[in-house]
Amino acid sequence: MSRANVMAGALGSCVAVGLLAWALVVGAAAASEAAATTEGPGASQTGSPLADAPQTGRAGVRAADAAELPTRMLEDELAGVHGEAQRARIRRGLSQVAARWRPSDGDAAQFARFVREQFAGTQQDQDALFARFERNLEQIFGHGLEVTRQLSVPLHVDEGAIAPYDEMFAAWSPTAHVLDDLFANKLAFVALLNFPLTSLEERTRDGASWSRRQWAGTNLAENFRQRIPAAAAQAVSEASAAAERYIAGYNLWMHHVTDARGRRLFPAGKRLLSHWNLRDEIRASYAAGREGLERQRVIQRAMERIVAQEIPRVVIDNPAVDWNPFTNAVTRSAVNDAPPTFNVPALPPGAVDAAREPDTRYAIWLANFHAQREVDRFSPGQDTLIARIFESERQLPETRVESMLEQVLGAPEVKDIAALISQRLGRPLQPFDIWYTGFRALGDHDEAELDRLVASRYPDAAAFQRDLPQILQSLGFTAQRARYLADHIVVDPARGSGHAWGAALRGAKAHLRTRIEPGGMNYKGYNIAIHEMCHNVEQVFSLNDVEYYSLTGVPNTAFTEALAFTCQHRDLEVLGVAKPDAQAEAMRALDTFWGTYEIAGVALVDMRVWRWMYANPDATAAQLREAVLDIAREVWNRWYAPVFGVRDVTLLAVYSHTINNVLYLPDYPLGHMIAFQIEAQMKKAGDFGAEFERVSRIGTVAPDLWMMQATGAPVGPDALIAAAHEAVASLR
Ligand SMILES: [Zn+2]
Numbered sequence: 001m002s003r004a005n006v007m008a009g010a011l012g013s014c015v016a017v018g019l020l021a022w023a024l025v026v027g028a029a030a031a032s033e034a035a036a037t038t039e040g041p042g043a044s045q046t047g048s049p050l051a052d053a054p055q056t057g058r059a060g061v062r063a064a065d066a067a068e069l070p071t072r073m074l075e076d077e078l079a080g081v082h083g084e085a086q087r088a089r090i091r092r093g094l095s096q097v098a099a100r101w102r103p104s105d106g107d108a109a110q111f112a113r114f115v116r117e118q119f120a121g122t123q124q125d126q127d128a129l130f131a132r133f134e135r136n137l138e139q140i141f142g143h144g145l146e147v148t149r150q151l152s153v154p155l156h157v158d159e160g161a162i163a164p165y166d167e168m169f170a171a172w173s174p175t176a177h178v179l180d181d182l183f184a185n186k187l188a189f190v191a192l193l194n195f196p197l198t199s200l201e202e203r204t205r206d207g208a209s210w211s212r213r214q215w216a217g218t219n220l221a222e223n224f225r226q227r228i229p230a231a232a233a234q235a236v237s238e239a240s241a242a243a244e245r246y247i248a249g250y251n252l253w254m255h256h257v258t259d260a261r262g263r264r265l266f267p268a269g270k271r272l273l274s275h276w277n278l279r280d281e282i283r284a285s286y287a288a289g290r291e292g293l294e295r296q297r298v299i300q301r302a303m304e305r306i307v308a309q310e311i312p313r314v315v316i317d318n319p320a321v322d323w324n325p326f327t328n329a330v331t332r333s334a335v336n337d338a339p340p341t342f343n344v345p346a347l348p349p350g351a352v353d354a355a356r357e358p359d360t361r362y363a364i365w366l367a368n369f370h371a372q373r374e375v376d377r378f379s380p381g382q383d384t385l386i387a388r389i390f391e392s393e394r395q396l397p398e399t400r401v402e403s404m405l406e407q408v409l410g411a412p413e414v415k416d417i418a419a420l421i422s423q424r425l426g427r428p429l430q431p432f433d434i435w436y437t438g439f440r441a442l443g444d445h446d447e448a449e450l451d452r453l454v455a456s457r458y459p460d461a462a463a464f465q466r467d468l469p470q471i472l473q474s475l476g477f478t479a480q481r482a483r484y485l486a487d488h489i490v491v492d493p494a495r496g497s498g499h500a501w502g503a504a505l506r507g508a509k510a511h512l513r514t515r516i517e518p519g520g521m522n523y524k525g526y527n528i529a530i531h532e533m534c535h536n537v538e539q540v541f542s543l544n545d546v547e548y549y550s551l552t553g554v555p556n557t558a559f560t561e562a563l564a565f566t567c568q569h570r571d572l573e574v575l576g577v578a579k580p581d582a583q584a585e586a587m588r589a590l591d592t593f594w595g596t597y598e599i600a601g602v603a604l605v606d607m608r609v610w611r612w613m614y615a616n617p618d619a620t621a622a623q624l625r626e627a628v629l630d631i632a633r634e635v636w637n638r639w640y641a642p643v644f645g646v647r648d649v650t651l652l653a654v655y656s657h658t659i660n661n662v663l664y665l666p667d668y669p670l671g672h673m674i675a676f677q678i679e680a681q682m683k684k685a686g687d688f689g690a691e692f693e694r695v696s697r698i699g700t701v702a703p704d705l706w707m708m709q710a711t712g713a714p715v716g717p718d719a720l721i722a723a724a725h726e727a728v729a730s731l732r
Contacts, residue, residue, distance in 0.1 A: 069098045069111050082121030093119065093193040099380045100183070100192065100227045118190045129194055130213075133220055134549045142505025144175035149501060149511065156501075156513055158493040180230065188224040195221035199381075200391045203702040215701050216548035225382075225392070232374040239371035243364050243660040250274045250306075250656070253319040254281070255337050257302055260326040265295050268337035271319075274306055275654045283437040286425075293427075300432045300651065301325040306361070307632070307653040309625055313357040320344050321352055330354045359621040365659055366624055369613045372662075386610050389663045394556055394670070395703050396715060401666055402607065405600040408669065408717050409639040413724045414597055417590055418643045420731065431649045434598040434640070439591035445577060447523055453575065455520030464514060464521065464529065465491040471533070474574045475567055476688030488540040489533070498525065500532040500564075502539030506549075510536040527571050534567035534692075535560060541696035551699035555706050558667050562675035563696065566682055586727035589676075593724035596672040596717075603666040604635050605652045610663060628653050674707070676720040681711040 071094045079087040094115065101111060120126040152170035154162050182188040195217045207215070251273050254266035272278050278299050285292035285299075302325040305311040312330045315323045319338040322331050330352045338344050372385040382388045390398040421436050422429050458464045468489060472482035494513035501511040512533050515525040538560060546552045554560055569588055573579045580588070608631045613619065619627070632653035641647045657665050678695065685691040695710040704714040 068108060069101060070108050071095065071098050074112055074115050078115070078119055078121070082119070086121060089196075090119065092196055096192040096197055096221070097189050100224075101189070105183075105186070105189075114186065114189065115193060118186075118193055120194050126194060129190070130217060130220070133191060134216070137220075137223075138505060138549045140178060141175060142503070142508065144173070144178070145504040146508055147174045153492075156492070156495060156499075158495045158516070179224070179227070182224070183227055188227070191221055191224050197221050197225055200395055200397065200702070203395070204704060207702050207705045208708070212547060212551060212699075215699070216550040219550040219700055222392070226375075226379060226388075228375055228378050232371075232378060235371040235374055236368075239364075239367045240660070243368055246360065246364050247656045247660045248273075249317055251317040252278065252302060252315070253317070253338070255335065256315075256319055256322045256333055257298060258322060258324045259294055259298050260324070262322075262324055264335075265291070265298060268335065269339070271317075275303065275656050278303060278654075279435055282432050282435045286436070286438055293430075296430070296432050298325065300430070303654045304650055307650050308629060309357050309359050309361060311357050312352075312354045314347075314353055314355075316357065318345050320347050328354070359625050361659060362624040362628065363621040365609075365628075366613070366619070366621055368659075368662055369610075369617075373617065384614055385663060386607075386614065394558075394666070396670070398607065401670065402604065404673065404715070404717050405604055405666070405669055406639075408593075408596050408600045408673075408721065409604075411597075411717075411721050411724070413593065413721060413728055414643055416728045417594055417597075417724065420590070420728070421594070429644050431640075431644055431646055431651055433644070434601075434651065436594060437591070439587045439594065445572070450523035450572075450575075450577070453577070454523050454526045455517075457575075458516070458521040458526065460520070461491045461493040461514060461516055464512075468533070471530075471574055472537070472689075474576075475534075475570065477692075478689060481689060481693065485537055485540055488544065489536045498528045498532050500535030500539065502536065503543060506544050510539045512536050526575070527568065530571045530574060531564045531568040534564040537567075537692065538563045538696045541693050542699065545693070545697050546699045548699075551701075553700045554696070554698075555700055555703040556667070558671040558674050559703070559706065561667075561671040562678050563692070565671075565675040566679050566688075566692070582730065586730045589720075589723040589727040590731075592672050592676070593720060593727075596669045596720060599665065599672075600669040601635050601639055601652045602655050603669055605632050606655070606658050606663060606665045608635070609658065670715070673717045673720050674715060676723050677707060677711050677713070677715070677718075680719045680723075 075087065075090050075094055078090045082090070097115070098111075105111075106114065120129045151172065153159075154166040155170045179188070198218045203218075210218075251271050254270040254272055255264055255268045257266065259265055272281055282296050282299050285295045288295070302311070302323075305325050305328065310328060311325075312321075312323065312328065314321055314330060319336065319342070320333055322333045322335075323329070332347060332352055336344070369385075375388075376383040376385070379388060382391060386398060390396060390401065394401070418429060421433060421438070424438055425433070425436075458467070465486075468486035468491070469479070469482040472485055473479060477485065488509055489512055490509045491512045491514060493516045496513075496515070498512075498514045501513065503510055512529065514521065514529040514532065517525065521529070538554065542554055543552045554563070569580060605628070609624075609628055612627045612631065613624070616623065616627070629650055632650045633648045635652055636649045637647050640649065640652075655665060681695070682688050682691050695706075698706050698709050701709070707713060707715045
């Protein structure tokens with residue numbers, strides 16, 4: 001959901017952009033686009049109170065410098081000038097500045113002069129300072145994002161060929177180095193001197209009693225929490241880009257991947273990217289009966305070879321060889337099914353070299369870890385990536401996320417649904433049935449018929465644009481609010497599957513990028529367009545109708561997605577075809593629950609591997625491989641083996657996100673939980689439009705507080721589990 005992801009086109013299915021974009025950019029620590037991807041999106045950042053403690057140990061040189069700054073003397077002096085009531089504020093501000101001050105920023109005398117000049121001692125001065133930062137940050141980041149959007153139009157909007165220089169324009173960002181600049185000119189220090197960084201613990205404990213203005217003030221400071229040297233940011237960026245390249249090239253030519261007996265089960269020319277396409281092929285194969293089952297077994301074996309790094313290196317993205325993943329034998333292929341444009345690697349004469357891929361997957365994972373270790377050294381109070389992701393970006397403690405995941409994994413409904421799947425399949429469950437998808441159904445509607453209906457209604461982007469007010473009204477917005485929203489959303493024809501590009505400048509328009517095929521929009525494109533449009537709706541409300549700029553947006557990515565999902569499944573209703581009936585609702589609950597059960601295990605593996613790396617910082621790639629396999633088996637054996645009746649499966653380690661989008665996976669199960677919480681609230685409230693607007697305007701407060709204000713309960717899986725429970729009961 002970060003801007004960087006859109007630029008890189010890293011997320012296939014859905015990307016929403018713009019939520020408090022200035023914070024995203026600043027949160028990316030002045031790094032390049034790729035570094036921002038690695039860091040992930042963050043609407044605002046929080047950290048630990050330790051951030052304010054004197055720095056010791058790993059902080060190294062900077063700690064010694066900070067210790068030499070005359071903070072005690074200045075605290076007494078400023079308290080004398082502004083009054084004892086200000087002492088706590090003064091102390092916190094001084095320590096926040098001192099922890100990030102470098103020798104190049106000035107000596108002790110210059111530090112003292114800066115502090116004396118910039119401390120706002122009266123309420124009036126603080127108000128003026130706050131207002132100026134609010135206005136000016138909006139100018140910088142709002143206009144910055146507009147420039148970025150304009151420069152990347154040729155890449156995202158379907159309007160003729162892309163020139164090589166278009167990519168260069170799109171890769172440049174006017175705000176890429178803004179955090180460096182704001183530290184260099186000391187504006188960042190002005191913010192840190194006057195507004196408090198707060199820990200997740202403080203936000204959770206005290207946040208409910210804070211005023212909106214207090215929340216905005218602490219969000220403002222959080223933009224400047226991280227001051228990462230350019231070299232460290234660059235290292236993160238490079239490690240991330242290397243991971244991206246590795247993952248993007250990890251294809252299997254399926255006509256050349258055989259079953260145990262050496263038979264070809266897949267059509268010529270089928271080239272699948274690991275893990276996404278491989279997983280989706282497993283999903284698609286449910287429709288192909290016995291033959292589909294054979295294919296699913298082949299893919300499972302191939303996946304296991306990939307995670308164990310037993311896959312012969314020569315097999316990767318190479319249609320010149322045949323591979324039997326059961327015996328692991330590789331032979332020269334007699335079939336050439338690659339298109340003429342594909343550059344088939346030349347094989348040396350003689351027997352094919354069947355040497356395994358030498359732990360590259362784990363070496364790349366480790367390289368990302370090592371790059372983060374450099375950032376750790378400059379992250380006061382958040383000296384692990386785990387802390388930065390969970391405390392700042394996700395803003396839910398790691399242990400709480402873990403227990404929410406385990407609540408889903410251990411829910412009694414799992415066994416009920418597993419029995420239902422087994423019954424529908426007419427066979428015992430196989431490990432790859434974690435990707436079972438048969439609960440999805442279009443009902444009585446023929447997709448070709450829907451394609452025709454959608455294409456005739458929306459031959460081009462302009463037709464969708466004209467229909468926006470109508471679509472919004474059928475979702476439940478009043479005519480007046482629908483008009484307001486439609487006036488703030490511009491529909492563009494997308495090159496890819498589509499995304500929602502929000503603005504960061506109040507009054508600027510959100511852009512809905514939607515796929516239009518030559519004959520008009522098809523049903524799949526329409527379904528995605530409804531999802532993206534609801535991102536835009538949230539973006540419009542959460543930017544334009546929130547009282548402080550520093551409060552705009554939603555707490556994190558999972559919330560953005562959750563809000564979009566509440567509209568997407570009503571697409572047929574909006575089209576005037578059918579309202580989802582009880583059966584369709586039950587199917588959707590089962591499908592989401594099963595998907596959450598699957599991804600919760602994957603997320604647990606991801607989280608535990610990072611913990612293991614921090615506990616074993618000097619591990620080799622081979623050691624990491626063994627640890628990942630052990631962790632994947634442990635999670636499987638605890639939560640899946642009792643359901644599937646098979647032990648020691650390693651499939652949970654196959655997700656590519658673990659390599660190229662570090663610690664991102666927990667957002668998926670959280671997103672599903674949050675979606676069901678919000679949806680239950682919408683149903684309870686009855687008025688979809690008014691309720692969607694109300695919750696979109698809560699802004700970037702801590703996730704639990706947001707959810708309390710939205711639904712009366714903190715973030716949790718209860719609504720999802722309840723929906724699954726009801727669905728199981730309704731099908732009995
Ligand atoms: Zn989305």
